[in-house]
Amino acid sequence: MAEIRIKNLHKEFGVGSDKVVALEDVNLDITGHSFVSIVGPSGCGKSTLLNILTGIETPTNGTVEITSDGHVAAPGYVFQAARLLPWRTVTDNLMFVQEDRSDDTKKRCQRYLEMVQLGDKGDKFPGELSGGMQQRVGIARAFSIEPDVLFMDEPFSHLDAITARALRRELHHMWDETKKMVVFVTHDVGEAVELSNRILVFAKGGRLEDDIQIDLPFPRDPADDEVAVAKAHVLRKFEELDLLAS
Amino acid sequence: MTVTETRPTAAGGSPPPNPAQRLTALPAKIAKSPLLARVLFPVFLFLVWELSLIAVEEIWPFAVDVLPTPSEVGAFMWDEFITDTLARKNLYETFFISLRRLMSGFAIAMVLGTAMGLAMGLSRATNAFCHDWTMAILAMPALAWALFNSIIFGFDDRGPILTVILAGIPFVIVNVREGVRNTPRELFDMARSFQVPQSKVIRHVLVPSLMPFMFAAARYCFSIGWKGLVIAEVFGGQDGAGWTIKFWYDAHRAHGVVGYAAFFVIFAILFERLVFEPISRRAFRWRPQLQTEVVEEAFGEHHEHYGEEETARR
Numbered sequence: 256m257a258e259i260r261i262k263n264l265h266k267e268f269g270v271g272s273d274k275v276v277a278l279e280d281v282n283l284d285i286t287g288h289s290f291v292s293i294v295g296p297s298g299c300g301k302s303t304l305l306n307i308l309t310g311i312e313t314p315t316n317g318t319v320e321i322t323s324d325g326h327v328a329a330p331g332y333v334f335q336a337a338r339l340l341p342w343r344t345v346t347d348n349l350m351f352v353q354e355d356r357s358d359d360t361k362k363r364c365q366r367y368l369e370m371v372q373l374g375d376k377g378d379k380f381p382g383e384l385s386g387g388m389q390q391r392v393g394i395a396r397a398f399s400i401e402p403d404v405l406f407m408d409e410p411f412s413h414l415d416a417i418t419a420r421a422l423r424r425e426l427h428h429m430w431d432e433t434k435k436m437v438v439f440v441t442h443d444v445g446e447a448v449e450l451s452n453r454i455l456v457f458a459k460g461g462r463l464e465d466d467i468q469i470d471l472p473f474p475r476d477p478a479d480d481e482v483a484v485a486k487a488h489v490l491r492k493f494e495e496l497d498l499l500a501s
Numbered sequence: 502m503t504v505t506e507t508r509p510t511a512a513g514g515s516p517p518p519n520p521a522q523r524l525t526a527l528p529a530k531i532a533k534s535p536l537l538a539r540v541l542f543p544v545f546l547f548l549v550w551e552l553s554l555i556a557v558e559e560i561w562p563f564a565v566d567v568l569p570t571p572s573e574v575g576a577f578m579w580d581e582f583i584t585d586t587l588a589r590k591n592l593y594e595t596f597f598i599s600l601r602r603l604m605s606g607f608a609i610a611m612v613l614g615t616a617m618g619l620a621m622g623l624s625r626a627t628n629a630f631c632h633d634w635t636m637a638i639l640a641m642p643a644l645a646w647a648l649f650n651s652i653i654f655g656f657d658d659r660g661p662i663l664t665v666i667l668a669g670i671p672f673v674i675v676n677v678r679e680g681v682r683n684t685p686r687e688l689f690d691m692a693r694s695f696q697v698p699q700s701k702v703i704r705h706v707l708v709p710s711l712m713p714f715m716f717a718a719a720r721y722c723f724s725i726g727w728k729g730l731v732i733a734e735v736f737g738g739q740d741g742a743g744w745t746i747k748f749w750y751d752a753h754r755a756h757g758v759v760g761y762a763a764f765f766v767i768f769a770i771l772f773e774r775l776v777f778e779p780i781s782r783r784a785f786r787w788r789p790q791l792q793t794e795v796v797e798e799a800f801g802e803h804h805e806h807y808g809e810e811e812t813a814r815r
Binding site: 309311330331332334336338340341342343344351352380381382383400 | 687688690691692694695697701705706709710712786787788789
């Protein structure tokens with residue numbers, strides 16, 4: 256079971272008068288099969304938090320522990336753009352991030368490609384696929400290393416509404432099936448409410464403003480009353496924060 | 502004979518009905534078949550050549566001594582082709598000698614240029630140090646290198662080879678440097694996030710991302726080097742393609758000069774078609790075909806619904 260423990264996390268950029276606080280005293284525990292969305296206005300530090308969790312940046316103060324059953328957890332990533340190697344086929348893109356080239360590994364890659372409904376596209380190059388299909392390959396790649404935790408940074412923000420919706424459904428299905436922990440950064444509150452069982456709202460200046468549990472059953476229809484109420488609640492929180500900031 | 506038959510058409514006079522019908526159908530056909538258009542171009546060129554010579558000779562009869570007709574050039578090229586030549590070495594020996602020099606210079610220019618380009622792309626200091634002299638070599642005409650090298654090395658292989666290197670290397674340096682500067686940072690970040698080992702990153706990310714630049718470098722280096730080589734052989738050679746064209750020039754054989762120039766062009770085209778294009782097609786299989794792009798543009802409006810269709814179909 257994966258676990259993320261964040262204690263007194265503090266991050267600043269620059270020195271002196273140029274100093275900018277990106278994250279301020281964040282304390283947070285995420286455990287088990289959760290789907291956690293991090294939302295907030297731009298400049299609230301959500302990307303910084305993800306960068307620290309993924310090890311791209313180091314915290315100024317505080318600690319971050321990502322473990323799975325006592326050992327260091329293996330992370331997987333889905334980026335805003337698919338970030339595929341354009342000169343390798345879909346299958347080779349998945350194989351690129353694997354530790355070995357054994358038959359088991361190949362079969363596993365194929366299984367995840369089928370899960371994102373691209374089982375027959377393994378021999379295609381990314382340039383031959385649509386944007387939505389490329390992002391699916393990115394998702395399959397992240398799942399294919401069977402990580403303990405999956406980090407996703409606005410993976411659907413570049414896609415049109417309909418493709419994004421279809422992919423959200425697939426993602427939910429995969430999360431449900433694989434029982435992985437997902438940490439999902441987004442600026443789309445509707446998306447967060449549709450997918451997550453927990454939403455962390457960050458305010459400008461990097462404070463963790465609200466920690467909202469959403470215990471509605473899946474699949475969630477945005478038109479559903481309860482889902483709409485939850486979305487309205489988060490949006491209201493957003494507006495309050497916006498007022499505070501201005 | 503061909504000339505008189507087609508003259509009305511080419512001159513745009515009043516053609517008989519049958520060619521007129523063909524003429525109206527022709528534009529549509531050309532539009533449909535790029536191959537036909539390609540073939541038509543040289544045919545048209547030869548026609549203009551032959552016809553203009555006939556016109557010039559009407560005014561100035563001695564022109565026939567200086568201006569070769571396509572048929573004369575054709576006959577010369579055929580003789581060369583079957584190795585019936587007055588020159589010291591036949592066509593194949595000549596081009597083999599030149600090709601050997603070109604390849605030696607080309608290989609050295611590619612290796613040195615790639616090393617320099619990598620160093621200049623990776624290090625600001627190296628770039629600052631080398632930038633100006635690279636530009637200086639780039640600005641120097643191949644003719645100057647050819648003369649200079651023939652003075653230093655006399656009539657052996659070194660002069661022409663060095664000319665190829667000096668003519669080609671700045672293009673390799675500049676292209677490889679741009680390639681290094683344009684490496685896809687986001688793909689390196691992705692590889693690091695997935696903890697892909699360095700050797701694998703070099704093989705699957707760095708090298709393929711440099712390939713388009715290496716190809717541009719190779720093509721430039723080859724064609725510029727080839728031109729430099731010919732000039733160098735004119736001044737500092739005892740054999741080779743450049744020397745042979747000078748031989749025909751000295752012999753006052755205009756058809757020889759034109760014919761040999763045509764061999765240069767054929768050689769360069771053959772090399773492009775038989776070497777660069779197949780390698781490039783293999784190396785860049787991943788690039789979306791031109792057709793795909795056109796189709797995507799044509800279906801741009803439907804693109805938004807693509808995801809929906811995809812899911813609906815399942």
